[in-house]
Every structure is written in C-alpha cells, then in structure tokens.
Amino acid sequence: MTAPTYDLGTLHGGLRLDANKDSATASELAVMPVPKQIVLPLEQHAGDPADPLVGIGEHVLRGQMIAAGTGALSAPVHASTSGRVVAVEPWPIARRRGEPGPCIVIESDGEDRAATGREGAIDYGALEQDELIALLLEGGIVGLGGAAFPTAQKLSQARSVPIDMLILNGVECEPWISCDDMLMRERAARVVGGAQILLSALAVEHCHIAVESDKPVALEQLADALGAAGDNRLTLKQVPTIYPSGAEDQLVQLVTNREVPTGGLPTDAGCIVQNVGTAAAVYDWVHLREPLISRVTTVTGPGVKRPMNVVTRLGTTVADLVAYTGGYTDRARILVVGGSMTGRSMSTDRVPVVKASNCILVLDEPAARGPVLPCIRCGECAEVCPIQLLPQQLLWYANADDESRLREYGLTDCIECGCCDLVCPSHIPLTSTFRFAKGRILELEDEKARAERARRRFEARRDRLGREAQARTRELKEQKARAKSLSKDAIADIVRRKRGAPEDDR
Ligand code: SF4
Ligand code: SF4
Structure with a gap:
C-alpha cells in the first residue's frame, strides 16, 4: 500500500462546510436498470451541439455513435442502450435550466444490445499520442467534474505547452456530492488505469491523485490500487477538507505549490487537471470498449426518500432516477442539478442525466436569509475568497x-x-x-x-x-x-x- 503524501501548498480563504454526504455514502453504488425511454441531449459538452447521425424510426445499439461533434469543443453522443429512435426534438435540459434543447429520444427495446466491432482492449501503448487523443474524442469523453470540456481538446491544448504534471481531481469538496468518493471507493483500479492512459496521451511522467482527508475509504482503496499497479509515476496526495479546494487553480496550488497566474490556466503552471470520473471513463473506453454512456450520479437531499449513488445511463430522466431511488419525500421543494454551492435549480424533473450530472439534489424550503442590507465594509467576503478578490469592491x-x-x-x-x-x-x-x-x-x-x-x-x-x-x-x-x-x-x-x-x- 502506497501511503498518501502531505507536502502541500496553501489555499487562501475557503470555508469548512457541513458535508452532508453520509446519507448517500451509507450504501454501495447502485446500478439502475435501463429505463423505458432515454433522452439524449445534443448539448452535453462545453461547445456546439452535436449533429444527429440517426433519424426517427432507426434502430440503434448500445454504444453506437448517434451524433457527431461539430467543432473544437464539441463531442460525439452515443446511444446509452439499444432501441428505436422515436423523436429528434426539443426537450427540457439541465444546461438550459429546464428550458428545451435538441435531443434524440430512444425507446429501449429491453435487450441492451451492444454495438459490434469493438471487441478486446486497445493496446494504447502502441498508439501515437495523436491517435490516442483521437480515440478519446471518438469515445465521447468529456470532463465529468461538471464543466464537460472535451477531454481530447484539453489534452491537445496541454500538448502545445510545456507541462510536467497530471493532477487527478478526487477532491469533491462541495456539500452533498459524493459520486467521486463512491467511484474511488468501488472502482479505484479503473481510476488508476485511466490515469496511466492519460499519462501516455500527454507523454508526462508524473501524476498526483488528490483526495480530501475526509474520504478515508477512497484513500485506502486508491492506495491499494496504486500498490497493485506498481507504477511509480503515480502518487496519492491527501489534501485538507476545505471548500473549494477542488477548484482547478486552487488544487494546483495545493498539490504543487505552483500558482496559476491571474486569467491563466493550470497549463501555465505546468499542470493539467482531470477529474477521477473522467479517468475511469477513459479506462472504460480503452479497456472495456464502452464509450461514455453512463456515469455515477449522487441522488440526495431531504427531498428524496433514499439518498444514494447510482450508476445511471445517460439520458435517464431525473424523474425516473429519483423514482428508482424510492421517490420524493413530502419535503421536496427545490430541484438542483449539482451541489448546494454551484448547482443550478431546475424548473422540471423531466431533464435527463447527462455527462455533467454529478448530483441531483432535492431540497426543502431554503432558510430565510433576512433582508438585504447595505454593505458595511466588514471585509469578511475578502477573507474567505479563495481567489483573493475584493468582493465588496466588485459589488460596487x-x-x-x-x-x-x-x-x-x-x-x-x-x-x-x-x-x-x-x-x-x-x-x-x-x-x-x-x-x-x-x-x-x-x-x-x-x-x-x-x-x-x-x-x-x-x-x-x-x-x-x-x-x-x-x-x-x-x-x-x-x-x-x-x-x-x-x-x-x-x-x-x-x-x-x-x-x-x-x-x-x-
Ligand atoms: S459585501 Fe463583504 S464587506 Fe460588504 S457587508 Fe458583505 S461581507 Fe461585509
Ligand atoms: S468573489 Fe467569487 S471567487 Fe471570491 S468568494 Fe465570491 S464567488 Fe467565490
């Protein structure tokens, strides 16, 4: 077992918040059966919507590419089960807070038959860097931490500047969200295997896997997986439990003590940051030949009966997912996709789970905050700002x-x-x-x-x-x-x- 190291930089500001994760991490990862209907938005990534490759009435197979990326920041979309395309139409989507966006709707045939021609793991070591990056694009892999930036594009950008460090982000510091924690607990070997593939794609020799100190089981499982891999390019780093230590620039500072310049990117500090879920998705595509068609999503909050983490097929509606976990409680008032700090409230639970859906949070009435009063220039906001901004000045x-x-x-x-x-x-x-x-x-x-x-x-x-x-x-x-x-x-x-x-x- 490789012990996590602690030689860390410092984080300015931040807050210690109530994690509210215990209820969802009390049970093992659940795997939700394929729902009757799958709704796959064409906007599941940072860039332009993907272009549909299938029409109404067509039969598709699990893992089949059904929409192609249309630009540098776009990524393909794959069918998450087999069935018939019944519509290509606007549907409420999370990216637009429940407003409609273009989607492909598939009626499952109940067989979940996989696309053929992808048997056997890929010998990624035999591929050139460009070929490996193109392969990741073909698998529809995007950052699963929330931004959904296409991984191939991020890797390509990183290759054009001198970098020497890959950081896998397993920090997951935002309250309520625990999908990465559960993934690291139960699929640590995939995270480590994905990190090795990413190192090959980047031709970089060092990877830190960063995990918060309040995730002892994940740390232990990762340490075991690293021991089994015997790859001395990878190191486990334990970081303090403080919000928002998982933000990219802050994580670079914490893990490497290098500062990302104002307006810059982690690559300006010689680093590239990838989410642990992204690494696992890379592993699934390269070794198991499964493109990005499912993800772990946390379903939690006082508004759901049985909080848990669920391996969910992309395109499953939030309504179906919550019903699978036991349904809503009578306290359910506000639906949020994401965590309590950065999530977005939704107008409907018809929105489908997409590549970026790390958490479905159902809250009750928010506590009354009191009336908004004039700024008294106390400076509290500047004390906690992790970017060292002056929020009171910005407000002005x-x-x-x-x-x-x-x-x-x-x-x-x-x-x-x-x-x-x-x-x-x-x-x-x-x-x-x-x-x-x-x-x-x-x-x-x-x-x-x-x-x-x-x-x-x-x-x-x-x-x-x-x-x-x-x-x-x-x-x-x-x-x-x-x-x-x-x-x-x-x-x-x-x-x-x-x-x-x-x-x-x-
Ligand atoms: S905006 Fe900042 S300085 Fe003004 S009252 Fe609020 S915390 Fe204090
Ligand atoms: S100013 Fe922005 S970065 Fe700073 S504490 Fe407020 S929201 Fe966070």
Missing part, C-alpha cells in the same frame, strides 16, 4: 456597471464558489451579482467581436469593390486605346486602297 463596480473596473478587479477570475455569500452579514447576493456581471462582460465581448467581424467584412467588401472599379476603368481605357489604334489602321487601309497599294503590303 457591478452595481455601477463599470466594466473596466470589474476587469481591473479580477471579476473574470471569480469561480462563483459562493463563499462570499455565505459569510456576508448584510445578506447581499454577491455570487449571483457577479455571475450576472460576468455574463454582461461576455455579452459585451461578444458584441465587440461581432462589431469587429462586421467592420472587417465591410472593409473587405469596400476594398473588393474598389479593386473591381479600378479594373473596370483600366479595361475601359484599354478598349478606347484599341478603338483608337483600330481607327488609325482603318484610315491607313483606306488611304492605301485609294492609292491602289496591294493588300499584302499592309
């Missing part, structure tokens, strides 16, 4: 809609962790104010980019029309010149003829 500039000051004070670095909200004695909804202000900045950037594109198009058209006008003027002059020279010749011809000169003398 957000209210004044002062975009340049907001940028100057680092609003775009805010990770919307919610720590400042929790400590503010004036009950000011700081995080939602910052989220809105960031959205406004993005909109303005978008508008500027659109205006810039329009300006370039206008200038290109103007230049083209100018060139065409010049060409026409030149041509006209040449025609006139030809006409002039022709008439001189004609005159000379007439003169010769009058003089009786032979034609051949011309």
Whole structure:
C-alpha cells in the first residue's frame, strides 16, 4: 500500500462546510436498470451541439455513435442502450435550466444490445499520442467534474505547452456530492488505469491523485490500487477538507505549490487537471470498449426518500432516477442539478442525466436569509475568497456597471464558489451579482467581436469593390486605346486602297 503524501501548498480563504454526504455514502453504488425511454441531449459538452447521425424510426445499439461533434469543443453522443429512435426534438435540459434543447429520444427495446466491432482492449501503448487523443474524442469523453470540456481538446491544448504534471481531481469538496468518493471507493483500479492512459496521451511522467482527508475509504482503496499497479509515476496526495479546494487553480496550488497566474490556466503552471470520473471513463473506453454512456450520479437531499449513488445511463430522466431511488419525500421543494454551492435549480424533473450530472439534489424550503442590507465594509467576503478578490469592491463596480473596473478587479477570475455569500452579514447576493456581471462582460465581448467581424467584412467588401472599379476603368481605357489604334489602321487601309497599294503590303 502506497501511503498518501502531505507536502502541500496553501489555499487562501475557503470555508469548512457541513458535508452532508453520509446519507448517500451509507450504501454501495447502485446500478439502475435501463429505463423505458432515454433522452439524449445534443448539448452535453462545453461547445456546439452535436449533429444527429440517426433519424426517427432507426434502430440503434448500445454504444453506437448517434451524433457527431461539430467543432473544437464539441463531442460525439452515443446511444446509452439499444432501441428505436422515436423523436429528434426539443426537450427540457439541465444546461438550459429546464428550458428545451435538441435531443434524440430512444425507446429501449429491453435487450441492451451492444454495438459490434469493438471487441478486446486497445493496446494504447502502441498508439501515437495523436491517435490516442483521437480515440478519446471518438469515445465521447468529456470532463465529468461538471464543466464537460472535451477531454481530447484539453489534452491537445496541454500538448502545445510545456507541462510536467497530471493532477487527478478526487477532491469533491462541495456539500452533498459524493459520486467521486463512491467511484474511488468501488472502482479505484479503473481510476488508476485511466490515469496511466492519460499519462501516455500527454507523454508526462508524473501524476498526483488528490483526495480530501475526509474520504478515508477512497484513500485506502486508491492506495491499494496504486500498490497493485506498481507504477511509480503515480502518487496519492491527501489534501485538507476545505471548500473549494477542488477548484482547478486552487488544487494546483495545493498539490504543487505552483500558482496559476491571474486569467491563466493550470497549463501555465505546468499542470493539467482531470477529474477521477473522467479517468475511469477513459479506462472504460480503452479497456472495456464502452464509450461514455453512463456515469455515477449522487441522488440526495431531504427531498428524496433514499439518498444514494447510482450508476445511471445517460439520458435517464431525473424523474425516473429519483423514482428508482424510492421517490420524493413530502419535503421536496427545490430541484438542483449539482451541489448546494454551484448547482443550478431546475424548473422540471423531466431533464435527463447527462455527462455533467454529478448530483441531483432535492431540497426543502431554503432558510430565510433576512433582508438585504447595505454593505458595511466588514471585509469578511475578502477573507474567505479563495481567489483573493475584493468582493465588496466588485459589488460596487457591478452595481455601477463599470466594466473596466470589474476587469481591473479580477471579476473574470471569480469561480462563483459562493463563499462570499455565505459569510456576508448584510445578506447581499454577491455570487449571483457577479455571475450576472460576468455574463454582461461576455455579452459585451461578444458584441465587440461581432462589431469587429462586421467592420472587417465591410472593409473587405469596400476594398473588393474598389479593386473591381479600378479594373473596370483600366479595361475601359484599354478598349478606347484599341478603338483608337483600330481607327488609325482603318484610315491607313483606306488611304492605301485609294492609292491602289496591294493588300499584302499592309
Ligand atoms: S461581507 Fe458583505 S457587508 Fe461585509 S464587506 Fe463583504 S459585501 Fe460588504
Ligand atoms: S464567488 Fe467569487 S468573489 Fe465570491 S468568494 Fe467565490 S471567487 Fe471570491
């Protein structure tokens, strides 16, 4: 057994929160049977929606690619069971808070037959880095920590800069969420195997698997799996239980003591961070030949009868998943996809589980927070901000809609962790104010980019029309010149003829 190491950097701010994870981790991972109907959104990743490859009435097999990625940040979607496509239509999706988005609806045939032609594990060691990364894209693998950024794209970006460290994120610091904890407890060997594949894809020699100190079983299982793998490139790191130590930049700081520069990425500190669930999905695709068609999802909160972690086929509706775990309690009031700090409340439980659905949290009425009062400049919010921002200043500039000051004070670095909200004695909804202000900045950037594109198009058209006008003027002059020279010749011809000169003398 490899003992976890503790030589850690420090995290500024953060909060020790009630974990609320015991009820969901009390039982083993459950595997939900395939539901009658599967709804697969085409927007399950960071980029543009995937393009459907199947039509209504078509029969599909489990693992068959049914929609292709359409750009750098897009990823394919695979059927999560066998059956018939009954619709390609808008359906409520979590990414749009329950508003409709394009989906492929499959009626299960109850046979769950797998697509053929994928027998046997892939000898990934024999593949070039590019081939391995392309393989991961084909498997529809995206970051399962919540951002759903396509893994192949992240690996490709990391290859274009000097990095020396892969960090597997098993920190899972947000209250209520325990899917990664259960995955590490019960599928630690897959996490370790996935890390080895990712190291090959990156051609990097060091991987830290970071796990919070409040997950002793996961730490033990991972230590055993690492011992069995006997791969000295991988090390287990235990990090303190504090929210939000699992945020990427904070984790890099904690694990390596390297600082990610303001506005930068972990790659600027020589690191790439991948979620432990992503590593397990990579293993499943390369060794078991199963693309990303299921994930572990936590179902929890006072609004569900039996909190637990469930291996769920993507496309299972939240309504079906909650029914599988025993249904709602009479305290169920608010449905959140994600945790209590960064999750999004949904207007309906018809939304399907997707690649990013780490937690279904059903809460009762929120505790009254008291009236919003003016800022008393106590500085509590700055004390807890893990990014070392000045939330009270940001609030001032957000209210004044002062975009340049907001940028100057680092609003775009805010990770919307919610720590400042929790400590503010004036009950000011700081995080939602910052989220809105960031959205406004993005909109303005978008508008500027659109205006810039329009300006370039206008200038290109103007230049083209100018060139065409010049060409026409030149041509006209040449025609006139030809006409002039022709008439001189004609005159000379007439003169010769009058003089009786032979034609051949011309
Ligand atoms: S915690 Fe609230 S009251 Fe205190 S400085 Fe920050 S915004 Fe103002
Ligand atoms: S929400 Fe933003 S400003 Fe508030 S503590 Fe988190 S990172 Fe800092």
